[in-house]
Amino acid sequence: MDQEPTHKFIHVKVVGQVSSLGGELEVFFRIKESTPLWKLMAAYCRRIGMYEVQDFAFIFDQRLLRPHQTPKQVHMEDGDVIDALLNQTGS
Numbered sequence: 001m002d003q004e005p006t007h008k009f010i011h012v013k014v015v016g017q018v019s020s021l022g023g024e025l026e027v028f029f030r031i032k033e034s035t036p037l038w039k040l041m042a043a044y045c046r047r048i049g050m051y052e053v054q055d056f057a058f059i060f061d062q063r064l065l066r067p068h069q070t071p072k073q074v075h076m077e078d079g080d081v082i083d084a085l086l087n088q089t090g091s
Contacts, residue, residue, distance in 0.1 A: 008033045010071055014044050016056070016084030031071060038067030044084060051086070059083040 014027045027047050029040055041053045058065040060074055060082045 010076060010078040010080070012040070012071070012076060012078075012080050012082055014040070014058070014082045014084050016044070016048070016086065018048060018051075018086065033072040033076075034070050036067060037065050037069050037071070037074075040082075041065075041067060055087055057085045057087060059085060 009030050009032055011028065011030050014029065016025050016027075017023065018025050025048060027044055029043065031040055037058070038053065041056070041058055045051050045053055045056070053067065060076065060080065063074070065074065065082065
């Protein structure tokens with residue numbers, strides 16, 4: 001009897017434009033389909049060494065991702081790309 005794994009993992013790439021780091025930055029993640037995306041978002045910020053989750057808009061399939069959502073809820077598949085857009089602050 002074939003069963004799907006209880007905890008299916010997917011690989012995704014987060015791509016962001018971070019001018020202070022010299023332009024485009026790609027970070028690869030392996031994440032469970034059931035893991036809330038805030039964990040990936042926080043890990044991205046830790047990986048680049050600056051900023052906080054609220055400093056970015058994470059976009060997938062032309063939609064803003066919410067921290068409580070999971071890859072499964074937004075129909076993410078292995079190899080998908082998330083865009084991390086740095087929020088503009090005015091002064």
